[in-house]
Amino acid sequence: MAIVNTEFIKNISCSGKFNASACMSCGTCTALCPMEINTLPRLMFRHVMLGLESKVIENTENVFSCLLCKMCEESCPSNVHIAENIKCIRQYINQEIFKLGRS
Amino acid sequence: MSTDRKIGVFICHCGGNISDYVDVDKVRDAVEKEPGVSIAKTTMFACSDAAQQEIIEDIRKEGLDGIVVASCSPKLHLLTFRAMAERSGLNPYQYVQVNLREQCSWAHRSDMQSATEKGIHLVRAGIAKAALCDPLTDMRIETIPKVLIIGAGVSGLRAALTLSDLGLAVFLVEKSDRVGGWTGKFGKMFSQNLIGEEVIEKLLGEVKQRENVTLFTSAKLIEKSGRVGDFSVKVQTRNDETISLDVGAIIVATGFDPYQPAEEEFGYGLKGVITLPEFKQLLDGSNGEILYEGRKIRDIVYIYCVGSRQDEDEESSNLYCSRYCCTSAVHTALLAGEKDAGLNQFHLYRDMRTYGKQELIYEEARIEGSVFIKYDDYDLPKVEYIGDKLRVMVNDLLIGGEEVEIDADLVVLVTGMVPRENDELTSILKLPIGLDGFYNEIHPKLRPVETVIDGMYIVGTAQGPKTMAESVASALSGVSKSASLLMKGYVDLEPFIARVNTEQCKWCDKCTEACPYDAIEKIFCEGKEVASIIPSLCKGGGACIPVCPEDAIDLEGYTDAQIKSMIEALVKDEETN
Ligand code: SF4
Ligand code: SF4
Numbered sequence: 109m110a111i112v113n114t115e116f117i118k119n120i121s122c123s124g125k126f127n128a129s130a131c132m133s134c135g136t137c138t139a140l141c142p143m144e145i146n147t148l149p150r151l152m153f154r155h156v157m158l159g160l161e162s163k164v165i166e167n168t169e170n171v172f173s174c175l176l177c178k179m180c181e182e183s184c185p186s187n188v189h190i191a192e193n194i195k196c197i198r199q200y201i202n203q204e205i206f207k208l209g210r211s
Numbered sequence: 212m213s214t215d216r217k218i219g220v221f222i223c224h225c226g227g228n229i230s231d232y233v234d235v236d237k238v239r240d241a242v243e244k245e246p247g248v249s250i251a252k253t254t255m256f257a258c259s260d261a262a263q264q265e266i267i268e269d270i271r272k273e274g275l276d277g278i279v280v281a282s283c284s285p286k287l288h289l290l291t292f293r294a295m296a297e298r299s300g301l302n303p304y305q306y307v308q309v310n311l312r313e314q315c316s317w318a319h320r321s322d323m324q325s326a327t328e329k330g331i332h333l334v335r336a337g338i339a340k341a342a343l344c345d346p347l348t349d350m351r352i353e354t355i356p357k358v359l360i361i362g363a364g365v366s367g368l369r370a371a372l373t374l375s376d377l378g379l380a381v382f383l384v385e386k387s388d389r390v391g392g393w394t395g396k397f398g399k400m401f402s403q404n405l406i407g408e409e410v411i412e413k414l415l416g417e418v419k420q421r422e423n424v425t426l427f428t429s430a431k432l433i434e435k436s437g438r439v440g441d442f443s444v445k446v447q448t449r450n451d452e453t454i455s456l457d458v459g460a461i462i463v464a465t466g467f468d469p470y471q472p473a474e475e476e477f478g479y480g481l482k483g484v485i486t487l488p489e490f491k492q493l494l495d496g497s498n499g500e501i502l503y504e505g506r507k508i509r510d511i512v513y514i515y516c517v518g519s520r521q522d523e524d525e526e527s528s529n530l531y532c533s534r535y536c537c538t539s540a541v542h543t544a545l546l547a548g549e550k551d552a553g554l555n556q557f558h559l560y561r562d563m564r565t566y567g568k569q570e571l572i573y574e575e576a577r578i579e580g581s582v583f584i585k586y587d588d589y590d591l592p593k594v595e596y597i598g599d600k601l602r603v604m605v606n607d608l609l610i611g612g613e614e615v616e617i618d619a620d621l622v623v624l625v626t627g628m629v630p631r632e633n634d635e636l637t638s639i640l641k642l643p644i645g646l647d648g649f650y651n652e653i654h655p656k657l658r659p660v661e662t663v664i665d666g667m668y669i670v671g672t673a674q675g676p677k678t679m680a681e682s683v684a685s686a687l688s689g690v691s692k693s694a695s696l697l698m699k700g701y702v703d704l705e706p707f708i709a710r711v712n713t714e715q716c717k718w719c720d721k722c723t724e725a726c727p728y729d730a731i732e733k734i735f736c737e738g739k740e741v742a743s744i745i746p747s748l749c750k751g752g753g754a755c756i757p758v759c760p761e762d763a764i765d766l767e768g769y770t771d772a773q774i775k776s777m778i779e780a781l782v783k784d785e786e787t788n
């Protein structure tokens with residue numbers, strides 16, 4: 109059980125390009141990803157949209173496993189800026205968990 | 212049975228559809244010696260132009276006075292072969308079709324021997340019927356170039372205008388005191404953001420200028436009789452006056468009712484839980500931020516499929532999808548977002564059915580930040596108050612079914628359409644109701660506005676849930692159906708009506724009671740009272756026939772003698788081998 113937090117997504121959107129909500133959850137990206145990690149990238153976006161911060165944190169390693177190869181992005185039917193979105197999530201984790209300054 | 216008839220029998224392979232499972236040569240051999248049969252042949256495709264031409268030549272050469280084509284269902288080719296008979300000079304009603312495909316070969320693919328035996332019996336019965344077929348002539352009815360439209364919503368108004376354009380007179384009867392139906396109550400509608408009220412005003416303005424359209428408001432239909440091309444109806448108007456009208460066709464455009472959730476269904480009745488139409492009203496009335504009972508709204512949760520696609524295990528469930536609601540909810544969310552960009556909107560759906568171009572607004576809504584959460588058909592979201600907070604609990608299938616809870620300022624139940632309660636009208640029109648409770652068409656895809664009653668059409672949401680654009684398309688389809696019927700000036704009806712043997716009839720009056728169409732009257736004939744059939748009213752239903760104690764009534768095309776001889780042929784013992 110988790111309570112939806114509508115503020116969280118605002119903290120994640122690091123640039124005007126962040127567009128996780130455009131995702132229609134088709135799963136094409138996860139199927140194509142060479143890393144073969146279940147939560148990457150679609151589920152990460154769902155967690156962000158619902159504001160499930162703990163889920164995002166739990167998946168820190170997965171978020172950093174992304175190669176930013178954009179294999180997924182090439183095929184996304186909803187034009188989700190997947191790599192950019194992943195970068196935003198990384199930036200948030202860097203700041204909040206690893207306490208690194210803004211890049 | 213001996214007969215001096217000359218019957219031709221043509222047995223079709225239907226490519227292999229029939230002959231792969233029924234030995235058609237064996238069937239031909241078995242029936243060619245039947246009494247009355249002059250010629251028996253097989254053919255690869257009886258419906259092909261070449262085969263029809265050959266049959267026509269056989270009819271002429273052999274001087275045939277009856278033919279049997281053993282092929283597919285009469286639904287497919289009865290009219291084809293009747294026309295062929297007519298071209299050959301044979302009376303079209305001396306043609307009999309035997310269904311050797313749907314009712315034999317396709318049904319018995321695993322047992323060729325039995326299928327062949329059954330085929331022989333079926334063809335024999337067809338021959339027995341053909342031997343007793345007399346020439347009949349169609350009944351020609353002059354059609355009245357006027358149309359009655361029931362319901363002056365967007366469909367009814369649009370249909371009235373288009374019929375008027377075509378030069379047909381229209382009587383438009385509306386039950387309530389205002390026209391426009393539901394569309395007239397709506398603000399901006401998808402997908403072109405037309406304003407419902409304005410759409411109606413424009414249509415009504417045009418209708419009022421047409422001399423050949425008569426609009427009755429606060430009026431209802433109280434009586435209907437007659438048949439295709441020639442109906443008589445009575446309309447009760449505002450001042451309880453009764454007006455009699457004669458029309459050639461009837462278009463039923465009575466619309467829908469919005470689903471009204473039960474108390475406590477998804478929290479309905481709790482403060483902050485409202486239906487989609489209620490929310491649309493709230494939106495139409497607000498400028499800038501959206502207020503509900505004086506409080507500013509920030510978080511909205513939509514629950515989709517309320518009143519539609521319900522659990523089939525429960526009685527009186529609505530099993531159908533209401534089609535318009537996904538799109539309407541998404542469009543409404545976009546409108547809400549335009550008023551207040553700070554809103555958080557969550558859509559709890561089962562399947563997004565924003566089909567066609569409406570997909571674009573689904574995409575737009577996602578880009579604008581609406582979050583879509585998928586719930587399971589059998590695991591519905593729950594709405595309740597936790598303290599003073601309205602909370603929605605849902606298991607989100609898109610994150611593997613895990614439960615999430617959303618605090619909402621407003622819960623919008625995306626309600627579907629239900630059939631209008633119209634029992635009185637339904638019984639006057641004698642229109643059949645489909646499984647979903649809406650008026651029933653003949654075929655949802657091939658004949659969507661036609662009904663089993665010739666000359667009566669169902670359009671718009673009276674036939675089933677539709678968007679406004681779809682309703683108008685369906686109204687126009689009803690227009691083209693009725694106009695093509697009426698602009699010809701006449702209809703030819705199959706002559707399959709009852710006939711009274713006046714010698715046998717003793718006028719006991721039993722048949723008049725049995726006839727649902729009031730098609731039997733008393734006349735004097737050769738010094739006595741007898742029953743007589745009114746051809747324009749008789750529909751050939753045959754209700755009068757079994758009740759007649761004197762066996763004085765027969766149905767053309769299905770006479771007792773024909774049916775009996777068919778049964779005898781079906782049960783006849785034989786040596787097929
Ligand atoms: S391919 Fe695009 S739309 Fe499909 S799940 Fe991945 S991000 Fe979402
Ligand atoms: S960009 Fe990242 S998530 Fe996308 S396919 Fe490459 S590794 Fe996988």
Ligand code: SF4
Nearest residue numbers: 516519532533536537
């Ligand atoms: S249109 Fe959408 S909300 Fe309406 S019944 Fe169909 S699936 Fe449910």
